[in-house]
Amino acid sequence: MNPSLPFFVLATLSVFSALMVVLSRKPVHSVLYLIFCFFTIGGHYLLLNAQFLFAVHIIVYAGAIMVLFLFTLMFINMNKELEPHKTNLLKGAATVAAGCLLLVMVGVTKGAETLAANSNRADVGTVANLGKALYGQYLLPFELISILLLAAMVGAVLLGKKSVE
Amino acid sequence: MNSILQYIPLNYYVALAAILFAIGVMGVLFRRNAIIIFMCIELMLNAVNMLLTAFSTFHGDESGQVMVFFIMAVAAAEVAVGLAILVMIYNNIRTVDIDELNKLKG
Numbered sequence: 183m184n185p186s187l188p189f190f191v192l193a194t195l196s197v198f199s200a201l202m203v204v205l206s207r208k209p210v211h212s213v214l215y216l217i218f219c220f221f222t223i224g225g226h227y228l229l230l231n232a233q234f235l236f237a238v239h240i241i242v243y244a245g246a247i248m249v250l251f252l253f254t255l256m257f258i259n260m261n262k263e264l265e266p267h268k269t270n271l272l273k274g275a276a277t278v279a280a281g282c283l284l285l286v287m288v289g290v291t292k293g294a295e296t297l298a299a300n301s302n303r304a305d306v307g308t309v310a311n312l313g314k315a316l317y318g319q320y321l322l323p324f325e326l327i328s329i330l331l332l333a334a335m336v337g338a339v340l341l342g343k344k345s346v347e
Numbered sequence: 348m349n350s351i352l353q354y355i356p357l358n359y360y361v362a363l364a365a366i367l368f369a370i371g372v373m374g375v376l377f378r379r380n381a382i383i384i385f386m387c388i389e390l391m392l393n394a395v396n397m398l399l400t401a402f403s404t405f406h407g408d409e410s411g412q413v414m415v416f417f418i419m420a421v422a423a424a425e426v427a428v429g430l431a432i433l434v435m436i437y438n439n440i441r442t443v444d445i446d447e448l449n450k451l452k453g
Contacts, residue, residue, distance in 0.1 A: 186354040193363050200367055200390055204374035209383060216386050223393050230352070230404040235412055239396075242419050247389065247426050254430045255382055258437045266379045266444050273377055280373030287365040291358065303407030307400075315409045316416070327420045334424030341431035344438075 188229060196222040209255055209265060217248045232307030352405055360401035367394035381433055381443040385426070392422050 199219040206212045220243045227236040259265065268276075305311060316324050367390060374387030396415045403411025437443055 189355050189359070193359075196363065197366055197370070200370040203383075203386060203390065204370060204377055209380055212383050212386060216390065219390065220393065223397055226397050227400055230400050232400050232404060232412055235400055235415055238416060238419055242423055243389075243393070247423060250426060250430055251382065251386060254434060257434055258382065258443055259380075266446070268377065268379055276373055276376030279376060280369045283372055284365055284369035287369070288362060291361045291365070294358070306404060306407055306409040307412055311409050312412055312416070315413050319410075320413050323417060327417060331420060331424050334427050338427040338431040341428065341435050 188225075192222050192225045192229070196226070207265075207267075209259055210252075213248060213251050213255060216251075217244055220244045220248065227307075230307065231305070234307055234309045234312045237309075352401075357401060357405055360398060364394045364398035364401075367391075367397070379444050379446055381436075381445050381448075382430075384445065385429055385433070389422065389426070392418065 196219055199215045199222065202215040203212045203219060206215060220239070224236050224239045224244070227233075227239055267273075371387045371391035371394065374390065375384050378384055378387070396418055399411045399415050399418075403409065403415070433443055436448070440447065
């Protein structure tokens with residue numbers, strides 16, 4: 183078997199599901215395609231030997247964030263039979279603009295020369311290695327993140343409340 | 348070392364991340380439902396995360412993956428606040444169509 187086959191299969195699935203997120207008519211289908219897209223990106227993490235990030239990605243994105251999206255969608259688009267869409271002219275303009283951006287980004291990296299991979303450390307993505315980095319060199323940002331999450335939680339609760347007297 | 352990077356040049360990951368990012372940008376310009384726009388922003392964040400992980404593995408340096416972890420935490424906070432704002436907007440004006448949100452237009 184060609185060893186690069188998993189990459190191409192996953193890449194095709196990622197691009198396809200990302201396109202379907204944008205192009206699906208129903209918002210719920212978009213959410214489901216986005217969950218699938220996140221799983222394929224998790225597959226890329228596994229291919230890159232980043233097991234810790236794979237686990238965090240699945241738990242945080244596919245588990246928490248997408249459930250939040252589905253929940254909000256159920257709140258908001260409960261009984262809306264048809265959701266508004268832009269005119270075809272604007273859709274064409276959006277596609278052309280994004281295509282131009284893609285062209286620029288690919289064009290910029292086209293002439294870049296590829297370095298050889300640093301092959302003496304294959305285990306950077308393991309839980310043990312990242313744990314040492316998180317609780318050693320990056321201890322302060324790691325603790326600050328918890329304050330940020332607390333602030334976000336308080337803010338979300340405050341915004342979600344009906345009306346503050 | 349049996350990493351995928353022995354078989355896949357780093358350029359392919361750059362191209363894939365660029366494609367996913369461009370699809371996210373296209374979605375932001377393409378749709379009117381604010382929730383879908385939010386999801387496309389998440390898509391862009393994920394494209395960048397994947398590229399950062401690819402570079403980190405490529406260089407054998409764990410700092411990049413730590414940054415990806417921080418980006419994920421910030422994204423979680425951002426989604427919680429953003430969706431709360433969307434629910435509040437919906438409670439006030441009964442729509443999340445961004446073309447209706449033009450109160451600040453001069």
